[in-house]
């Protein structure tokens with residue numbers, strides 16, 4: 473049984489006071505009321521160390537939003553997976569559609585970043601998803617399949633013995649659903665997640681392929697979370713806007 477993961481991608485939002493307060497409030501709620509899911513926050517880089525302190529001992533996990541492929545070196549403005557781990561991260565989001573679009577990241581680069589995450593002991597959350605044009609052209613599954621085949625690590629990720637799942641997470645985020653208020657229908661989500669599951673089992677074998685959590689992302693809100701989280705092979709959510717509001721993020725976790 474895969475325990476659900478509710479991950480907050482803060483993107484480029486949050487200054488120190490608000491970000492630390494938000495993380496601290498979430499940590500306080502998790503300590504007071506053991507949630508039924510795993511919570512993860514992925515703040516912008518300048519907040520990582522302060523947020524690590526704010527969530528210490530609460531069970532809330534910390535993640536970065538990207539990493540470089542190298543461990544160190546002359547790469548101005550970049551951050552390595554080792555640096556994220558050093559800041560207290562256990563996770564890193566890779567290949568988000570905003571990075572694929574804004575920074576021209578290819579699936580092969582995302583795969584190299586996933587290898588860097590593994591080297592540093594981080595769990596990579598590898599994002600895939602089709603654009604509106606690709607869905608309208610009936611190519612959603614084809615696009616997602618090639619992103620999965622080309623972005624995920626070549627070698628099987630480690631699996632933890634129980635609910636914690638594997639040291640790899642896949643996030644299905646239809647590009648047209650991100651920040652738009654539009655969400656994929658439960659039947660579309662079910663179709664895509666089942667297809668990703670089939671690919672994971674093909675790539676890594678039944679045990680590992682079944683242990684990898686597959687998140688849905690794209691306008692997840694308290695009002696649609698329960699319906700989405702009930703879909704087969706949906707093992708949690710990657711939440712953007714609603715992760716910046718404590719009550720909304722908590723309510724999404726409560727829907728698991």
Ligand code: 13P
Pocket residue numbers: 481568645649650651652653689690691692710711712713714
């Ligand atoms: P929204 O929840 O704001 O649509 O963002 C989704 C997302 O991109 C999470 O990575």
